[in-house]
Amino acid sequence: MAPEANELYETGVAAIRRGDDARAEELFRRAAAMGHAGSALELGLAAERRGEPEEAERRYREAADGGDPGGVLNLAVLVEKRDVPAAMELYRRAWELGSHAAAFNLGRLYDDDGRGDLEQAATWYGRAAERGNAGAAFNLGFVCADRGDTGGMLESWRRAAELGHPRAAGALGDHHANGGDLDTAVTWFRRAVYQAGDEAAARRLDELYRANGDERRAAYWRDFLAGPGAHSPEFESLASWVSAAAFDRQEQVDDLLTGGLAVDLDARTLTCDGHTYGGVTLLGSFSHLSNTWLWAWANEAFPADHPAIVPLRAVREHGDEHGIAELAAGHQDLSGFPDPHQAATSIAITSGMLLGGNGVVSHGINDGRGTAYVHLDDPALPAAAFDRLRAPRLLTTAAGIFPGEARRVVRGFLSHHGFRIRESAEVIDGRSGAGDQVTVGFTGDGLIRAMTVGREPAGG
Numbered sequence: 001m002a003p004e005a006n007e008l009y010e011t012g013v014a015a016i017r018r019g020d021d022a023r024a025e026e027l028f029r030r031a032a033a034m035g036h037a038g039s040a041l042e043l044g045l046a047a048e049r050r051g052e053p054e055e056a057e058r059r060y061r062e063a064a065d066g067g068d069p070g071g072v073l074n075l076a077v078l079v080e081k082r083d084v085p086a087a088m089e090l091y092r093r094a095w096e097l098g099s100h101a102a103a104f105n106l107g108r109l110y111d112d113d114g115r116g117d118l119e120q121a122a123t124w125y126g127r128a129a130e131r132g133n134a135g136a137a138f139n140l141g142f143v144c145a146d147r148g149d150t151g152g153m154l155e156s157w158r159r160a161a162e163l164g165h166p167r168a169a170g171a172l173g174d175h176h177a178n179g180g181d182l183d184t185a186v187t188w189f190r191r192a193v194y195q196a197g198d199e200a201a202a203r204r205l206d207e208l209y210r211a212n213g214d215e216r217r218a219a220y221w222r223d224f225l226a227g228p229g230a231h232s233p234e235f236e237s238l239a240s241w242v243s244a245a246a247f248d249r250q251e252q253v254d255d256l257l258t259g260g261l262a263v264d265l266d267a268r269t270l271t272c273d274g275h276t277y278g279g280v281t282l283l284g285s286f287s288h289l290s291n292t293w294l295w296a297w298a299n300e301a302f303p304a305d306h307p308a309i310v311p312l313r314a315v316r317e318h319g320d321e322h323g324i325a326e327l328a329a330g331h332q333d334l335s336g337f338p339d340p341h342q343a344a345t346s347i348a349i350t351s352g353m354l355l356g357g358n359g360v361v362s363h364g365i366n367d368g369r370g371t372a373y374v375h376l377d378d379p380a381l382p383a384a385a386f387d388r389l390r391a392p393r394l395l396t397t398a399a400g401i402f403p404g405e406a407r408r409v410v411r412g413f414l415s416h417h418g419f420r421i422r423e424s425a426e427v428i429d430g431r432s433g434a435g436d437q438v439t440v441g442f443t444g445d446g447l448i449r450a451m452t453v454g455r456e457p458a459g460g
Contacts, residue, residue, distance in 0.1 A: 005034035012042065021046070032059075037066025044074060053078060064090075069097035076102065084109065095127070103128035104136040111139065114146045122147070129156070134163035141171070161188075166196035173201055182208060187323060193224055194329035224325065227333035231343070235326045239346060240405035241412030242353040243398035249384045250349060253359035253376065261363045263374055265308040270361060270376060279377030281311045283351060283360065286344035286371045291335035293344045298330025311375075315351045327351060341371065348373035358383075386417040386436060391453045395440070399448050406448050410440050431456050 012027035025046055031039035044059030057078050063071025076090035088109060094102035107125035110117045122143050128136030137160035144152035154175065160168035169192035177185035186208060192201035202221050209218035220232050231239070259273040268280040282296040296302060296309045297316060303309075319327025326332065326347050334340040345362065352360040357377025365372045395413060399406040410428050414421050419430035419438065430438045437457075441450040 002034045005031040005036040005039070008034075009036050009039050009042075012039065032062065035066060037063045037068035037071060040066060041068050041071045041074070044071065048074075064093075067097065069094050069099045069102075072097060073099045073102050073105075076105070080105075080109075100128045100131035100133045100136070103131070104133050104139075107136055107139060107143075111143060114142070118143050118147055129159060129163075132163055134160050134165035134168070137163055138165045138168050138171075141168075161191065161195075164195070166198070167192075169195060170198045170201045173204065177204065177208070190221070190323055190325065191320070191328075193221060194325045197225055199225060223336065225333075227336040229336040229338075231346070232325055234322060234324045235347075235350070236402065236405065237408065238322070238324060239350045240398070240402035240408045242350060242416070243402060243409055244394040244413035245384070245416040246349050246353050246359075247397060248387075248390060248394050249353075249359040251390075252382075252384050253361060256381070257361055261361065263363065263372075265302075265306070268308050270374065277358075277376055277378040277381065279357060279379070280308055281355060281375040281377070282306075282308045283312070283348050283373040283375055284344075285365065285373065286334075286341060287369065288341065288371070289369055291333070291337075291340035293332040293334055293347055295330050308374075311355055312351075315354050318354055327354075344371070345373075348375075351375075386432065386434075388436060388453050391438060392451055395438075395451065396448065403447060406446055407442060410438075410448075414438060 008027045008031035012024040012031065015021075015024035015027060025043065028036075028039040028042045028046075032043055040059050040063035044056045044063060047053075047055035047059055057075065060071050060075035060078065064075050065071075072090055072094040076087045076094060079090060080087035088106060091102040091106045091109075095106070103124045107121045107123075107128060110124060111121035122140060125136040125140035125143060129140055137156050141153040141156035141160065144150075144156055154172065157168045157172050157175075161172065169188045173185045173188035173192055175185075176182070176188060186205065189198075189201040189205045189208075192198035193205065202225055205221035206218045209215070209221065216233055220228050220230070223229065257270075257272045262271040263269070263280060264271075265280065265282055268278060270277050270280050282302070284293060284295040285299070286293055295312065295316075297304060297312045315327050318324070319329075332347075334343045337343040348360050348362070352375045355375050355377065357375060358381050360373055360375050362371050362373050364370070391413075395410060398409045398413070402409055407423075407428060410430075411421060411423075414428070414430035417432060419432045419436075422429045426441060428438075428440045428442070435456045437452075437454055439452045440448055443449045
């Protein structure tokens with residue numbers, strides 16, 4: 001094959017990206033005439049889009065003869081309509097060339113909706129699933145169920161859910177709910193809602209929580225897909241725990257970064273007033289047009305392994321493990337909140353506490369139509385240490401934002417700074433190894449009544 005064929009193919013691909021399909025097809029024809037299999041595949045796809053199956057099959061066969069796995073696979077799909085055995089041979093050939101979709105199709109044909117050779121179906125679905133085919137993993141679960149292998153069914157559906165199949169988490173939720181394991185069912189129904197937008201799972205959560213008298217959680221999941229008007233109780237629990245320490249950290253970062261910002265995600269640096277800081281993680285962005293939050297790991301503009309995004313895996317895993325939708329759902333509608341922008345800021349700052357470091361920095365993007373949030377973790381910057389003068393204000397401010405969680409606000413702040421904590425129904429008392437003491441009194445309904453911050457008495 002002439003070297004020019006590769007250049008023609010790449011130029012054709014670029015033409016497709018520009019929307020110039022006619023030019024692309026002209027280039028692919030020239031490359032295919034030189035024996036370029038990928039170009040023959042593109043010509044087959046174009047013919048199929050035009051409704052020309054005979055031309056599509058001719059081009060797919062040409063690509064297959066050149067060893068292109070996509071050509072073999074697409075040829076098999078066309079041939080299957082008239083000759084299943086011949087198609088199965090082609091699917092096997094495509095599998096040998098690396099196509100997991102071919103293994104899925106072999107599993108489907110052997111499966112025959114549970115009426116066929118289930119052993120062969122399990123073999124081929126399993127091979128496709130091993131290569132990351134979510135549909136194969138999901139279907140394998142049904143094959144396992146037909147063979148009486150409940151354990152295999154659950155394992156397959158769990159794998160399908162991890163691979164992003166839109167129905168797997170819901171199927172797991174239904175199975176556990178029908179078996180009476182409602183806690184596990186709720187876990188999977190939540191994942192089905194925030195990972196796949198499963199409306200049926202949202203309804204099940206609404207029903208289960210209302211049946212248990214938990215209207216707050218019922219309302220959250222009932223409204224989640226359309227846009228809730230408040231954060232989930234799970235998120236509020238985490239946010240209240242870290243709130244006072246987060247405010248402290250943010251004040252120090254805001255005091256430090258007062259000028260214009262320049263962020264280099266590839267280098268993971270942030271520059272302000274001539275100073276460059278490292279350890280930048282892109283958290284996500286808020287759209288002022290749609291009032292939505294988008295996690296960086298769900299942003300298609302960035303690869304999953306981008307160095308400024310990889311640290312977010314810990315945040316997402318925490319969300320999955322603890323059922324916190326705000327940390328696990330890639331895209332969230334915040335339009336129902338009284339202040340959607342503030343809701344996004346709360347998500348960013350709370351997640352930043354899970355990453356440690358120095359704090360969260362926001363800056364405008366897209367000509368002011370959005371706000372991006374980055375987390376800063378530069379060991380050269382001083383950590384936010386406990387300060388007896390700031391502590392009362394931080395605790396009072398945080399408790400005012402989370403009035404129903406005042407005790408949790410205090411415990412979280414003291415724990416963050418390593419205090420030894422003793423508490424009763426009326427008082428929380430914390431003492432640090434450095435001799436600091438914080439004593440907070442509460443009213444009968446859990447609000448802060450009084451507070452003293454000072455040094456631990458000698459001999460105390």
